[in-house]
Amino acid sequence: NAGVTQTPKFRVLKTGQSMTLLCAQDMNHEYMYWYRQDPGMGLRLIHYSVGEGTTAKGEVPDGYNVSRLKKQNFLLGLESAAPSQTSVYFCASVGRPTYNEQFFGPGTRLTVL
Amino acid sequence: DQQVKQNSPSLSVQEGRISILNCDYTNSMFDYFLWYKKYPAEGPTFLISISSIKDKNEDGRFTVFLNKSAKHLSLHIVPSQPGDSAVYFCAASPNFGNEKLTFGTGTRLTIIP
Numbered sequence A: 001n002a003g004v005t006q007t008p009k010f011r012v013l014k015t016g017q018s019m020t021l022l023c024a025q026d027m028n029h030e031y032m033y034w035y036r037q038d039p040g041m042g043l044r045l046i047h048y049s050v051g052e053g054t055t056a057k058g059e060v061p062d063g064y065n066v067s068r069l070k071k072q073n074f075l076l077g078l079e080s081a082a083p084s085q086t087s088v089y090f091c092a093s094v095g096r097p098t099y100n101e102q103f104f105g106p107g108t109r110l111t112v113l
Numbered sequence B: 001d002q003q004v005k006q007n008s009p010s011l012s013v014q015e016g017r018i019s020i021l022n023c024d025y026t027n028s029m030f031d032y033f034l035w036y037k038k039y040p041a042e043g044p045t046f047l048i049s050i051s052s053i054k055d056k057n058e059d060g061r062f063t064v065f066l067n068k069s070a071k072h073l074s075l076h077i078v079p080s081q082p083g084d085s086a087v088y089f090c091a092a093s094p095n096f097g098n099e100k101l102t103f104g105t106g107t108r109l110t111i112i113p
Helices: none
Strands: A004-007 A010-013 A019-025 A031-038 A042-051 A054-057 A065-067 A073-078 A087-094 A108-112 B010-014 B019-025 B032-038 B045-051 B056-059 B062-067 B072-077 B086-093 B107-112
Touching: A004 A087, A019 A031, A019 A087, A019 A108, A031 A073, A042 A065, A042 A073, A042 B086, A073 A087, B010 B019, B019 B032, B019 B086, B019 B107, B032 B062, B045 B056, B045 B062, B045 B072, B072 B086
Parallel strands: A010 A108, B010 B107
Antiparallel strands: A004 A019, A019 A073, A031 A042, A031 A087, A042 A054, A065 A073, A087 A108, B019 B072, B032 B045, B032 B086, B056 B062, B062 B072, B086 B107
């Protein structure tokens, strides 16, 4: 099992450009999450999904969109990137019975110039 | 408003001694608590958890203590080893099975050989 994988690992964007981050999990988990990690801020939840075809806003959703068309994939989109979105992005997933013990991917480091 | 706080950004401990990492929370609805460990360039990994019905949970060298009246939890690592050098995040949830976690800002632990 690969667990949770994220694509790409690194990306540099110019302000106003768009991109999509892909998260894939092979554990048949129902719940998936996107977080961002910034210095001194910990992990903050952007959006999450409790099942295929469903998404919900987290703590810092502005400027991001998500889609969960397949159970194993969770996409995070930036339509018009801003320097404030420079961060490390982590995807996580969790399934029954341990709904709290989320499994994380290795992260995507995004720089917006 | 930071509902989960880790007031020590960093901590250095001699190898073989005890490491104590602290976490405070403000939301009295939090009922389930977790610790995650994160190495550079990797995603966080689950370490240990505790439910509010307990005041202590042990797993090998790792023990988590919960003081619900003080809204405080701590992670003890005994004895500390160089491989324990990492960033530690505490996280909280309103209950076991709730799909969302609130993370603290993290404490960087350095074990000095």
